[in-house]
Amino acid sequence: MIPIKDYPGPRRRLPWVTWGIIAVNIVVFLYQVSLGPDAPAFMFAYSVVPVALTHGVPQTSLPGVPAHLPFHTPNPVYLTIITAMFLHAGWLHIGGNMLFLYIFGDNVEDRMGHLPYLVFYLFCGVIASITQVAIDPGSPVPSLGASGAIAGVLAAYLVLFPWARVRTIIFIFIFFTIVTLPAIILIGLWFLLQFFDGVASLSTVQQGMGGVAYFAHVGGFIAGLVITLLFRPLLRPPAPTSYPYLPRHSGAVNAREWWQRP
Structure with missing residues (x-):
């Protein structure tokens, strides 16, 4: 599932922090690519290596890592x-x-405010890494990426905009279709996939193999969910038109009208 556009309602401030985080990630990645053969060493030096954190093992002593x-x-x-x-x-x-950050981060930042959102983002990323290390403390495989922090942003979006419509590409083997889903369905399914894939990956963890850090996603998501639920009363209220998925007339929601709206 790939989200391509959301409809949570208007923003009241520009998402400078979200744009800044995206820019920093892109700049770092382009620098990493420019390193050529040294790029893996760069990733290894600045990634989370569970065994280095839990046992103090120098990264240069790990298999496949240059001595210097x-x-x-x-x-x-x-x-x-x-x-x-x-x-x-x-x-x-x-x-x-x-x-994912571009689609969902701006509206979460709008509700939280710039600085609280930045702290929230970093906190979810920290909890995500700690969760992954706790699941596989002896792993020499580096863990990297923004997905743990972004999982926290998804959780916040789920709490703050549960029924916002999200245009989504769904792949079925070699075919794909574009559907509109409420955020609670899209993000809920995403979390369930991460959780069950994480449980399935435990066998590879026990064998010391690498792979996607699913439990980092799970940890970041749960952290974001808890923090948003706790502090939601302190957040600024949504704009009057923050729920465009509701019909303009009063009364019950007409399902056909909801699905046919752009």
Whole structure:
């Protein structure tokens, strides 16, 4: 499922923080690509490596890592929990993450405010990394990406705009279709996929294999959900037209009208 546009209602301020986060991620990724053969070493130096955090194992002693990394791991190593949020493993990785952040982040920032939203984003990313480390503390596989923090943003969107309409591309084998789904369905399905894929991945964790950090997504999502529910009474109320999925006339929602709206 790939969201391409949402309809949560008008914004009342420009999402400078969301745009800034996207810009920083893109700049870091382009720099990473420009490193050529040294790009993997750059990712390894600034990613979260669970065994380095839990056992103090130097990253240069891990399998497949050069004895002398051309980049210095942050000191203390726990700072990689922050730096890893701005690294990505490839074009699809960063493209997917930034698309989700672009679609859902602006309206969450509008409700939270710029600085609280930035703190919220970073906090969810930290909890996401901690969750992944807790699930697989002895792993030498680096964990990186903004998806844990973005999972928290999705959770906030789910709480604040549950019935906002989201245009979504759904792939079925080699075919695809575009449908309009309420956020509660789209994001709810996304979370369930992350959770069950995470449970299924536990066997690969036990074998010391790498893969998608599903539990980082789960941890970031739960953190975002809890924080948003706790602080929702303190957030600015939605704009009067924040719910365009409702028909303009009073009375019950007509399902056919809802689905036929753009």
